[in-house]
Amino acid sequence: SQTLTDKEYQRLRDYSIQIIREIGVETGGSNIQFATNPLSGDVIVIEMNPRVSRSSALASKATGFPIAKFAAKLAVGYTLDEIPNDITKKTPASFEPTIDYVVTKIPRFAFEKFPGSEPVLTTQMKSVGEAMAIGRTFQESFQKALRSLETGRFGWGCDKKEKLPSLEQVRSGLRTPNPERIFTVHHALVLGMTVEEIYELTAIDPWFLDKFEELVETEKFLKRIPLPMINKQQLWEIKRQGFSDRQIAFGTKTTEDEVRVYRKRLGVIPAYKLVDTCAAEFEALTPYYYSTYEEESEVLPSAQRKVMILGGGPNRIGQGIEFDYCCCHASYALSKEGFETIMVNSNPETVSTDYDTSDRLYFEPLTKEDVLNIIEAENPEGIIIQFGGQTPLKLAVPLQKYLEELAAGTASSTDNQLPISKIWGTSPDSIDTAEDRERFEKILRELDIKQPPNGIARSYREALEISRRISYPVVVRPSYVLGGRAMEIVYSDMELERYMTFAVQVEPEHPILIDKFLENAVEVDVDAIADHTGEVVIGGIMEHIEQAGIHSGDSACSVPFTSLAAEAVETIRNWTYQLAKALKVVGLMNIQYAVQGETVYILEANPRASRTVPYVSKATGVPLAGLASRIMSGETLESLGLTEEPALKHIAVKEAVLPFEKFAGTDTILGPEMRSTGEVMGIDIDFGKAFAKAELAAGQRLPLSGTVFVSTNDRDKPSVVPVVKDLIELGFYVVATEGTRKVLKQEGLEVELVLKLHEGRPHVLDWIKNQEIQLIINTPSGYDAHAEGRLIRRTALGYKIPIITTIASAKATAAAISSLQSQPLEVKALQDYIV
Structure with missing residues (x-):
């Protein structure tokens, strides 16, 4: 901690031990959350969990003290003094970890994925991932953590052109906790607000605000001095505050490459320090490194063949622990083959940042500057970029350029006598070919591979012409955004106009990609x-x-x-x-x-x-x-x-885990923009049972009897008929709104009418609140899904009633219920299926 006095720190430590003993925790980890009043010194216990928690993982990565591993050993009978510390190999686990560096964790949010949900931080967790950074000072670790988030920022300001908000907008942004408040503090200081004013609005401790003010002063210094006028000592101090080369380049109106060359010419290069759990009192034998700007580096020399694996950075929607799985298994496999594996990542939630997953761990941001620094310190034979998702792929071209310049002798390297590293696997050029629409289409034409009709629009008029030519419905999305962001299916000129007006800004440099939407595919x-x-x-x-x-x-x-x-x-x-x-x-x-x-x-x-x-x-x-x-x-x-x-000989079903409960006001419908934050798998000999297991694992409890409410859009009404027929045969009672009921009746299916909200009482919400409905099938009507359908879906979510928003999922659900009715689920180990 940075602001607790030693007395406060010791008191919280004593309280923690007393609480653990009073609760009766005999072995294992516990998590206790306190709140302290900085004015009066009063302490309140918020909660106590007699288990390892999310913060246990963070504490383990921050200190090198593996809490969960030690808790498991304690559970089977070891005592703390019998468990050796893996990092020092000399001290036992009964030695409390001490550190001589600062660790900063910053959460990553995804409110843009959940329109209708207010971007306000409350007592309910809303982040989808986090990044952690280590530095010698708070300022250094703070700025490293911000650039580790991969949100387009390279530090705390001084990294891109920004239009400053008004003072009133800043004050409003400071009053309410929100994902951008930390940058609002930056705006406030730039606009001249005092530390006292900001403290009154935010209650952020003045110690932190004073440190932030120092960063703003350094930013002002960078903006008024040419790069060649910055001397070696000044550059050391700037780098010790965590400023990236990109920030220095922005401030001095130069380029990142120019700053890098100048910095290295002055001999200002990072040193790598060991995380040792004991503040350097004992020698660390496990290579777990972080960078800082000091004279002496602690990187241990090695003659082994080395390969560097670039991780995926913080979890986010679209890029999560699936990629970390790949990085870990790559490290395990290559270690067995005799390679010394070097892992680079910034995510404390992952297995790849465990100190024993790889031979060497660098807890660093995945930026061009930081990765090149590690390459120069380690000089690996190979660099693997294809396991960490989009994060390392974005570095492919600059890395390849640097390595080619190094091979040609034109790059600035600390040691030009060393052999040149190479990017292993598929070449960056091939990766670029697959991502470049025009180059990729050329290959498809040569191979005679079909693609949906498509076009690129650089104006609303072009978008209209393309959409009419290939015919609606079409999928529209910006060319410059990844992961399905701002992607929609539009069915008419009117919907296209709304999308072009409100969802994106189409410009010649930022065209819109338009593809024919393949219905029922x-x-x-x-x-x-x-x-x-x-x-x-x-x-x-x-x-x-x-x-x-x-x-x-x-x-x-x-x-x-x-x-x-x-x-x-x-x-x-x-x-x-x-x-x-x-x-x-x-x-x-x-x-x-x-x-x-x-x-x-x-x-x-x-x-x-x-x-x-x-x-x-x-x-x-x-x-x-x-x-x-x-x-x-x-x-x-x-x-x-x-x-x-x-x-x-078996079937495995993967199902997504969706976080709609955390985001009030967001509709629960699925579309071309990804919203899931995790996934589960069900496995069985039979598809129905595998699907049922996956649904149960994802938190969706499928009913075996009861009442099903059905209300679909006009496009889905013919397709829902066989599903309803199956559910009736399975013994369910079916109720439906007027339009759906009419279609079902024409097919000879008698179902009860349920009133819509504006048609009187009791309406569908009354049925849900009275717990008279056990399953809901409700498909939305395109973009203009009216408020009633949205309210039905949100209410069902609140009452934990399974809700299905696509016909395909409804068919699979009926098959799962049929399997569950015929015989109970059988539990088998994964190894029993994989022969």
């Missing part, structure tokens, strides 16, 4: 692995349960596929082989297809690990990430014994 994911000889093996073909139009990360899916025609599967296999060879893939590749009737279309290809790799690996028993890492080191598929697609 089945989406298919393929994970494949290829080696340098051109051999390709498919790891798994996954059939999405939700129809095309739902983001792949939010859709349930099954492996193996359950309903695809043999001709379509053959086409998918052939196109996968052709594309992997055309893109010269070495390692993993993911391709998404859409099957509409008998026609197959390709949606996108990513020559990297995808979020489905852990799912496919667990479903098939084939460790794709580990094998891919060995292929990148030069081995072949044949030498690894992987020559054919795995054949399964």
Whole structure:
């Protein structure tokens, strides 16, 4: 802590021990939260959890003291003085960790994914991930943590042009806790507000505000002095405050590369210090490093062949622990092959940042500056960028450029005598080909692979012309945003105009991508692995349960596929082989297809690990990430014994975990923009049971009897008829709104009428609140899903009633209920399925 007095610190320590003993915790970890009044010194206990918690993981990474590991050993009978400290190898676990550095954790938020939910921070957790940074000072670790978040910021201000808000807007932003308040404090100081004024509005301790004020003074210094006028001592002090090269470049009106060259010419390079749990009292034998700007570096020399793995940074919607799984398994596999593995990551929630997952751990931001610094300190033989998601891929081009300059002798390096590192696996050029729409379309034309009709619009008029030419509905999205952000399906000129007006700003430099939306198409994911000889093996073909139009990360899916025609599967296999060879893939590749009737279309290809790799690996028993890492080191598929697609006798269903309960005001419908924050898997011999297990694991309790409420949009009314028929045969009582009931009646299905909100009482909400409904099938009407449907879905969520918003999911749910009614679920270990 930075602001607690020693007396306060000792008192909280004593209180913690007393509480643990009073509660009766005999062994294991506990988490206790206090609130202290800085004015009076009063202390209040907020809560106590007799278990390890989220903060236990953070504390373990911050100190190098593995709380959960020690708790497990204590549970089987060890005492603290019998457990050795892994890092020092000399001290026992009964030595409390002490540190001589500062750790800062900053949460990452995703309110933009949940429109209708107010971006206000309360006692309910709303962050989707976090980043952690270590430095010698608070300012250094704070700025490193901010750039570790990967939100486009390279520190606390002084990194991009910003239009300053008015003082009244700043005061309003300071009063309410919100994700951007830390930057509002920056605006306040730049506009001349005093520390006292900011403290009155925020109650942020003046100690922190004084440190922030020092950073603003340094920023002002950078903006009034040319780069060559900054001397070595001044540059040391600026870097010790955590300023990145990008910030210094912005302040001095130069480029990041120019700052890097100048900094290294002056000899201002980072030193790497060890996390040792004992404030350097004992020697640390586990290489767990952080950077700071001091003279002496503690990096241990090594003659082993080294490979660096770039992690995925903080968890976020679209990029989570699925990629961390790949990084960890790559490290395990390469370590077994005799390589010294170097992990670079900034996420305290992950296994990759455990000090024993790799041979060397660098807890650093994944930016160009920080990664190049580590490359120069370690000089690895290979650098792996395809396991950490989009984060390391964004570094592919600048890394390749730097390594090419180094090879040509034109880059500024600390030691030009060392061998040159190489990016292992698929080349950055191939990665760029897959991401560049025009280059990728050229390859597809050469291979005669079909794509949905599409176009690129640089104005509203162009967007209108393209949409009418390829015919509605169309999928529209910005070209400059990843992960489904701001992506929508539009069905008319009016909806397109609304999207172009309110959702995005179309400009010549920021065009809009428009694709024909394939209605009633089945989406298919393929994970494949290829080696340098051109051999390709498919790891798994996954059939999405939700129809095309739902983001792949939010859709349930099954492996193996359950309903695809043999001709379509053959086409998918052939196109996968052709594309992997055309893109010269070495390692993993993911391709998404859409099957509409008998026609197959390709949606996108990513020559990297995808979020489905852990799912496919667990479903098939084939460790794709580990094998891919060995292929990148030069081995072949044949030498690894992987020559054919795995054949399964069971079915594994993946389901998304959605956080709608945390975001009041957000509709629960699914669409092309990803919203899930996690996933689960169900496995069984039968599809229905596998789906049921996945739903139960995701927190959705499927009823085996009771009343089902059905209300669908006009497009879905014909498709819902067989689902309702199945539910009636399963013994359910069905009620429906007037329009849906009319269609069901025409098909000979008698169901009871339920009134809409404006039609009188008792209406559908009364049924829900009286707990007379056990299952809801409610599909929205495009973008203009009226307030009534939204209110029904939010109310059902509050009463924990399962709600289904797509017909595909309704069909799978009926199959799951049928399986559950026929016989109970059987529990088996994963190893019993993977023979």
